Every structure is written in C-alpha cells, then in structure tokens.
Amino acid sequence: xxxxxxxxxxxxxxxxxxxxxxxxxxxxxxxxxxxxxxxxxxxxxxxxxxxxxxxxxxxxxxxxxxxxxxxxxxxxxxxxxxxxxxxxxxxxxxxxxxxxxxxxxxxxxxxxxxxxxxxxxxxxxxxxxxxxxxxxxxxxxxxxxxxxxxxxxxxxxxxxxxxxxxxxxxxxxxxxxxxxxxxxxxxxxxxxxxxxxxxxxxxxxxxxxxxxxxxxxxxxxxxxxxxxxxxxxxxxxxxxxxxxxxxxxxxxxxxxxxxxxxxxxxxx
Numbered sequence: 001x002x003x004x005x006x007x008x009x010x011x012x013x014x015x016x017x018x019x020x021x022x023x024x025x026x027x028x029x030x031x032x033x034x035x036x037x038x039x040x041x042x043x044x045x046x047x048x049x050x051x052x053x054x055x056x057x058x059x060x061x062x063x064x065x066x067x068x069x070x071x072x073x074x075x076x077x078x079x080x081x082x083x084x085x086x087x088x089x090x091x092x093x094x095x096x097x098x099x100x101x102x103x104x105x106x107x108x109x110x111x112x113x114x115x116x117x118x119x120x121x122x123x124x125x126x127x128x129x130x131x132x133x134x135x136x137x138x139x140x141x142x143x144x145x146x147x148x149x150x151x152x153x154x155x156x157x158x159x160x161x162x163x164x165x166x167x168x169x170x171x172x173x174x175x176x177x178x179x180x181x182x183x184x185x186x187x188x189x190x191x192x193x194x195x196x197x198x199x200x201x202x203x204x205x206x207x208x209x210x211x212x213x214x215x216x217x218x219x220x221x222x223x224x225x226x227x228x229x230x231x232x233x234x235x236x237x238x239x240x241x242x243x244x245x246x247x248x249x250x251x252x253x254x255x256x257x258x259x260x261x262x263x264x265x266x267x268x
Contacts, residue, residue, distance in 0.1 A: 028070060032057055035072035053080060053089070063097050065090060079239075081187065087163040091239075095164075095254070133248045134235050143182055143224025145196060147203040150176035152264045157232055157242040160196070160209040161187040164254035165241045169210055171257050177264060181206060182228045186240050193225050194218030 029048045036045060036059065043061050050057040056067045056076065067076035079090040136155055144155075154172065158165040158181055172179045183193035192209055198218035199205030205215055232242070235250075243251045245264060255263070 029057075032059075032068065032070060032072050036068070039072060056080070058093065060093075060097065063094070065093055065097065091164055091253075132250050134231075134244060134250055135248055136244060139182070139231060140224045140227050142221060143197065143226075143228045145181045145183075145202040145206050146178065147181075147206070148173065148175070148177055148179045150178055153178045153180065153246045154260075154264060155180045155182060155244040157182050157184050157228065157237055157240060157244070159184060159186040159189055159240040160192050160206075161189050162240045166210045168241050168243070168254050169206070171260065175257060175260065177260075183225060184229050184232045184237065184240065185225075186238075190225065191218070194220075194222045197222060197225060 028050050032050060033045060033048045036043070036048070045059060045061055047060040048057060049060075050070055052058055053067075055069070057070055057072075059066050059068055067078075067080065068074060069076075079088055081087070082089055154177055156165070156168060156172070156179060158169070160166075160183065169179075169181070183189070183196065185193060192215065195215035195218040196202060196205040196209050198220035199215065208215055231237075237252075239252065241254060243255065243260075245251075245266070249263075249266070251263065
C-alpha cells in the first residue's frame with residue numbers, strides 16, 4: 001500500500017489490511033458521488049476518484065480538493081504526501097486542476113462550504129495572513145544558500161522534501177538569475193537543512209539534498225534556520241515553495257520559467 005501522510009488540518013483514517021482495501025471502480029465512484037450528493041447537497045462535484053490513493057477517495061469541486069473514505073462518511077481536509085516518492089500529491093493535483101493556482105503555501109485543499117450556495121464555489125483559499133509583499137531585511141546570511149548569477153535576485157523559501165521546490169530549483173538553476181534559497185522545515189526536514197547550511201560547499205549540498213543523497217550531520221551555528229522559520233511563520237508562509245522578488249513581491253507555489261522570467265522583470 002502506498003504510504004501517505006495527511007498534512008495541515010487533515011484527519012487520519014484508520015484503514016483495514018490489504019483484504020479490506022476498497023476496490024476503486026466506476027461503480028464505486030458513482031456510489032460515492034451519490035452519497036456525497038446527499039451529504040453535501042450544495043457542493044457541485046466536478047470529479048470523484050477512488051482509485052488513486054489506497055483507502056481514500058479524491059473529490060474535486062471546481063478547483064477545490066478534498067478527500068473522503070470510500071463510503072463518504074468522513075471528510076478529510078489537508079495535503080496527502082507520498083513518503084516513498086517524497087511528493088506532495090495534493091499540490092500536484094491542484095496544479096493539474098488549475099495551472100494558475102498558488103500551489104505552494106497559498107493553495108490549500110478546501111472543505112465544501114455548506115453554509116452558503118455559491119455559484120462558483122471552487123476558488124483557491126485566500127487567507128488574510130498571507131502577505132503579498134515582505135521585507136527580507138535583517139534575515140542573516142547564515143540561513144541562506146546562494147547560487148547562480150544574473151541581473152536579478154530571487155529568494156526562495158523551500159523544503160528539501162518538497163517536490164515542487166526541487167522542480168523550482170531546477171528551473172531557476174537554468175536561468176540567468178541569482179538565487180538565495182532559505183530552507184524552512186515544513187515536512188520535518190530541519191536536520192537535513194542543517195546538513196546543507198553547515199556544508200563547506202552549500203550549493204553542492206543543496207543539490208544532493210534534493211536528489212535524496214545522504215549528507216553528514218550539520219555541526220555549526222544554525223540560528224539562521226531559526227530566523228528563516230520565524231520569518232516564514234510571521235508572514236504566513238505555511239507551505240513551500242515561496243518565491244520573493246528583490247522588491248519584496250511574493251508568489252506562493254511553483255511557477256514555470258516563462259512566468260518567472262516575466263515576473264522578475266517587474267521588480268522595481
């Protein structure tokens with residue numbers, strides 16, 4: 001069975017052994033759709049799929065995404081992480097659903113809002129705590145890994161077990177831009193971040209971390225990582241990656257090269 005962990009406010013489902021796994025078939029999807037139609041009558045469902053994650057059914061309502069058990073009794077809100085492939089499965093699906101969705105910290109799986117009937121109910125979450133512009137002044141150099149060069153500078157708050165952080169790293173590495181990467185521990189990677197920060201060759205250690213290669217334990221002053229995480233918390237960076245332009249403008253989530261090249265030119 002694929003090992004998955006539910007992040008954020010997600011509930012954890014206790015599932016039976018292999019013989020009790022739910023058979024993900026068209027009939028099963030139809031049965032769940034009918035059950036949810038009764039329990040969530042004000043939520044127009046876009047798609048139901050019980051065949052992607054063992055024991056869970058993915059439910060899409062527009063650009064909103066949530067999960068249920070196969071019977072549709074338990075509602076699960078949060079991110080699903082595959083611990084074998086080290087991927088955020090929910091973020092990947094949100095990006096598939098809407099490429100413009102802020103898939104990092106900003107786009108969150110949403111519970112259906114049964115308190116009101118909304119004509120277009122599926123929109124990315126927009127919590128007020130998410131800062132759109134920040135000042136990086138005062139963050140210590142000891143919490144950063146720098147690589148690349150170019151006329152523009154971009155700062156990335158990342159987690160080395162975040163698949164989209166890895167993808168962003170690969171994208172930025174191929175661009176004419178200076179990158180300052182600041183690790184924060186979203187997926188329990190503080191010790192890995194320390195290994196990178198304490199390495200003699202930090203850019204090389206960063207690449208090894210993204211590749212899942214072993215690194216020696218970090219033995220140095222890691223107060224810079226504390227500063228990164230305090231800054232992220234203060235500014236509502238609940239997920240990764242978070243991209244900050246030189247003028248302080250913020251984008252949550254992965255963006256392709258074409259977007260980044262245009263967006264970076266907009267720095268004042």
